[in-house]
Amino acid sequence: MNELESILHRQRWDVYDESSAGLAQNAMHSFAMDDTLCRIASSDPERGICRTWVHGNTIVLGIQDSRLPYIEEGVRFLEDAGYRVIVRNSGGLAVVLDPGVLNVSLIFKDEKRLSIDSGYEAMCAFVREWFKEFDLVIEDREIAASYCPGRYDLSVAGRKFAGISQRRLRGGVAVQIYLAVNGSGSERAGLIRSFYEQAVNGAPVKYSYPRIDPAQMASLSEITGRPLTVEGLYHSMLLTLKGFAGRLGNMALSEADWTVYEENLDRMIKRNEKVNLL
Known part of the structure; x- marks a missing residue:
């Protein structure tokens, strides 16, 4: 069994579903929860944990974003538009969370034989299996003019619908993907x-923030022309996960x-207090 297969094929996959409950929670909860599940997963190499989560209108900033010269004005703009703003505890730049965005975390024990790329590749393979009914050519490459661009952006015909991140700590790995299911x-x-x-606002900055072309981002509903829902994709994801599991359970x-x-x-709250977002 190669690296990719060893990540996806588990004796047991346990599901922790917050695709509905998360709507009433601050998104800081999700980053704290994934860190918690990393610690749990680190004790059992045969087990994987799949967490699904959806939040209300929230912008999750990267640490670099929080240091922009006019960050207060930027945050005020987002809040005036009806969004809560938080800073994540991992890498990456600003992303949008809302009821049309489904997030999935695949969490498992970290092992020396597993490369960083293997975690990303496993998520790409999982998504392709999950969406095979749509008969799409899903590319994994950076869409530079998207928000939070990265090597493992997922796109169809140059339009990005998902991005993947990865966090390793306490002996566990969380590979996280946000999927724009519906909406614009x-x-x-x-x-x-x-x-x-x-x-x-025209001031010099210390990092290269993305110059975004909105036409290069789309939801999966826009790409497929189908009226997709978070609930529907959650259920199809469970069927896909079941194909990789000796046993599928709830956690x-x-x-x-x-x-x-x-x-x-508490660490997430203190991080956000430091950048004056609480």
Whole structure:
């Protein structure tokens, strides 16, 4: 079994679904929860954890974004547009979360034999299997004019609908993907482009922020021409995951796990306090 197969094929995949409950939660919860699940997954090499999550209108900034010269004006612009703003605890730049964006985290034990790229490649393979009914040619390459561009952007005919990130800590790996299921990809991109215009305002910056072309982003509904829903894709994802699992189950956290979660959430809160977003 090669690296990619060893990541996806598990004796057990446990599902922690927050695709509905997350709508009422601050998105800081999700980053704290994935860190908690990394610690849990680190103790069992045969087990994988799949967490699904959706949040209300939120912009998740990268650490570099939070240091832009006119960040206060940029945050005010987003808040006036009806979005909550937080800073993540991992790499990457600004992304949009809303009820039409489904996030999936595949979490498993870190092993020395697994390269960083193998985690990204496993998620790409998982998505292609998941969406094979749509008969799409899904490319994994950077879409430079998208928000939060990266080597493992997923696109069809040059229009990005998903981005992948990865976090490794406490002996666990969380490979995270955001999928624009429905809604307007170009409107989301236009919002982030306007944020950068407000937060930079012509001043010199210390990193290369993306020059966004809204036409290069789309939702999966726009790409396929189908009225897709988060709920529908969640159920098809479970069927896909079942094909990689000896057993598929639901997950619950222990009291000790919740204690670890509270510690992780406190760290997220303090991070956001440092950049004056709370």
